[in-house]
Amino acid sequence: MPEHRIAGLRVHVVSIPGNAEHSHGSGDVSGINAVLLELATDTGLTGWGEASPWPVFTGTVESSAAALHVHLRPCITGADPVQAELVMARADRVLVGHPEAKSALECALLDITGQIAGLSIAELVGGRQRESIPLSFSVANRDFERDLECVRELWRDGVRLFKLKTGFLDHGFDLMRLERLRELFGDEIGLRIDYNQGLPGYDAIRRIRDLEAFRPDFVEQPVKRHERAALAGITRAVDVPIMADESVFNPEEALDAAAGRIADIFSLKTNKAGGIRRSLEVAAIARAAGIGVYGGCMFETSIAHAAGAHLMAAVLDPHLGCEFYMSTYFAECDLAETPFPVNGGYVHVPRGPGLGVRPDPDKLARFRKELLT
Numbered sequence: 001m002p003e004h005r006i007a008g009l010r011v012h013v014v015s016i017p018g019n020a021e022h023s024h025g026s027g028d029v030s031g032i033n034a035v036l037l038e039l040a041t042d043t044g045l046t047g048w049g050e051a052s053p054w055p056v057f058t059g060t061v062e063s064s065a066a067a068l069h070v071h072l073r074p075c076i077t078g079a080d081p082v083q084a085e086l087v088m089a090r091a092d093r094v095l096v097g098h099p100e101a102k103s104a105l106e107c108a109l110l111d112i113t114g115q116i117a118g119l120s121i122a123e124l125v126g127g128r129q130r131e132s133i134p135l136s137f138s139v140a141n142r143d144f145e146r147d148l149e150c151v152r153e154l155w156r157d158g159v160r161l162f163k164l165k166t167g168f169l170d171h172g173f174d175l176m177r178l179e180r181l182r183e184l185f186g187d188e189i190g191l192r193i194d195y196n197q198g199l200p201g202y203d204a205i206r207r208i209r210d211l212e213a214f215r216p217d218f219v220e221q222p223v224k225r226h227e228r229a230a231l232a233g234i235t236r237a238v239d240v241p242i243m244a245d246e247s248v249f250n251p252e253e254a255l256d257a258a259a260g261r262i263a264d265i266f267s268l269k270t271n272k273a274g275g276i277r278r279s280l281e282v283a284a285i286a287r288a289a290g291i292g293v294y295g296g297c298m299f300e301t302s303i304a305h306a307a308g309a310h311l312m313a314a315v316l317d318p319h320l321g322c323e324f325y326m327s328t329y330f331a332e333c334d335l336a337e338t339p340f341p342v343n344g345g346y347v348h349v350p351r352g353p354g355l356g357v358r359p360d361p362d363k364l365a366r367f368r369k370e371l372l373t
């Protein structure tokens, strides 16, 4: 007989305004819309996980909430929380897709298992290879002067990695911003580029070559998710490393991407892969193929950030940092009881046990749009 059983499941749909509108090659975002999953055991333990879909990227909060509340509820209720692999296999049998909802479920199970074992999630999934991860902030405002103010403020906080969101206005605007940032901050700034699928495949190589003069660390997802041959062609043609984000969600896509060498780096996201362990499978495929990894995220609260931090702490090889800045620098207010641990330009991996971050009940009530029980 299992010592613990999942006795209750609550689905919180939340909406938190952001402090600025962020623009991307695939659309604008002005806040965080997420689904928090709360699991309770019959022994008094509680575990948390988060689904943070983006409609133009993954899915919707409505479908994530329904996935958990309606379709996955029967395979969660009564389950043994320490048997995450078994519960996730059941979830895959009753519901296709919905990696964000499944990521929330796996995280909540691992949160409980970690509390039982007295270990952080990073330790549960293989060990803490590092205690802190360099933070990258995304520059994504149509008003570049406002972004510059923001970059200066973050620079004072110790942030040295900045990812320019490109491809939402014109090529000249992208080049101008890169040039200004390189001029103002010299070699000390790590510049990255993310097109969010915003470049036309037929003219991507020439535009990326223009950007190479400003020595970006990498160029992320220049073309559409399904344009894999174009992505592979770009990766072969240019010197700057190319990162796949939208084109690589899960281990199956990672295997195909590695075989065709469509990119030099994969962006890992628990919400894309369907959990921390599936993301580690993507990292393992990347490692075997000599492909780098990066800690990406969706528009999310510190619950999903914490899951990402445990993931990136457990990845064996050094990597290109992470972007878990939303709860510190984007959300009007974060939901966590204690601030998500960002300082000196680094994310500090929560100590645990389990996830090591949980929502504050008052803040959760303030930003909750719907509660499904």
Ligand SMILES: [Mg+2]
Binding pocket: 194, 196, 220, 221, 245, 246, 267, 296
């Ligand atoms: Mg991206």
